[in-house]
Amino acid sequence: MIDFILLAVVILAGAAGDVSLTRGMKAVGEISGFRPAILLAVAGKVVRNRFIWLGILYMTVAFFSFLALLVRADLSWVVPATAASYVVETLAAKYLLSEKVTRTRWAGALCVCLGVALISL
Amino acid sequence: MKTAVVLTVAVLANSLGTVCLSKGMKQFGDVDGLRGGELVQAVFYGVANPWVLVGVVLLAVFLACYMAALSWADLSFVLPATAPGYILTVFFSSIFLSETISPVRWAGTLLIVAGAWLVARTYSSRTAPEPGERSVD
Secondary structure: OHHHHHHHHHHHHHHHHHHHHHHHHHHHOOOOOOOHHHHHHHHHHHHOOHHHHHHHHHHHHHHHHHHHHHHHOOHHHHHHHOOHHHHHHHHHHHHOOOOOOOHHHHHHHHHHHHHHHHHOO | OHHHHHHHHHHHHHHHHHHHHHHHHHOOOOOOOOOHHHHHHHHHHHHOOHHHHHHHHHHHHHHHHHHHHHHHOOHHHHHHHOOOHHHHHHHHHHHHOOOOOOHHHHHHHHHHHHHHHHHHHOOOOOOOOOOOOOOOO
């Protein structure tokens, strides 16, 4: 039970982190190269973006929950089980964002559900 | 091509990173029943464990590649493209952590990857430049 609660925190905080980081990095703009001068300029923009910091905060919560989960459970369960995020995202797309969710996507989400059930046996 | 290289490095760093984290956290002791305060204690222990630190460095490499990719590709492309990483992590768990992977767990893992791929298929792939944008590769 504790494992599944920790898993839920890892997934929800991770998803919130992804959304925030994406929004932040889109604002920063495409990284046009890997020369030090370019990277320095990018780093300057990154640290001044509030969505990046919010994303990092969410990611930190997800990370420490992940560590706690690893103390208790096998890595070969923990990592595939985090794929339940695909199910959460599909449900969020349908019921929070009122997006049109195709049959293929429902089938995929169902596959992930069955897979998580199987690895949890 | 740039996307493929960056995402391959990301997947490898992520899998090896989580293996290191797991190795470090399990050194806390025999801990299947840990809960509450003990779990918090274990996490504080983990922050100073060398394996966990190596894992964090590898995950930093992952995060750098991931964020770079997100600057030119959509999350709805990047996320599914890294899905086969689950197989790699389970494989590494078996090799480096001596975890016994039952056939049922392998079957579940493959179902998860297939499911992730199916969900991915419904996203429109947008590594191609938007109209008016310059090419990335």
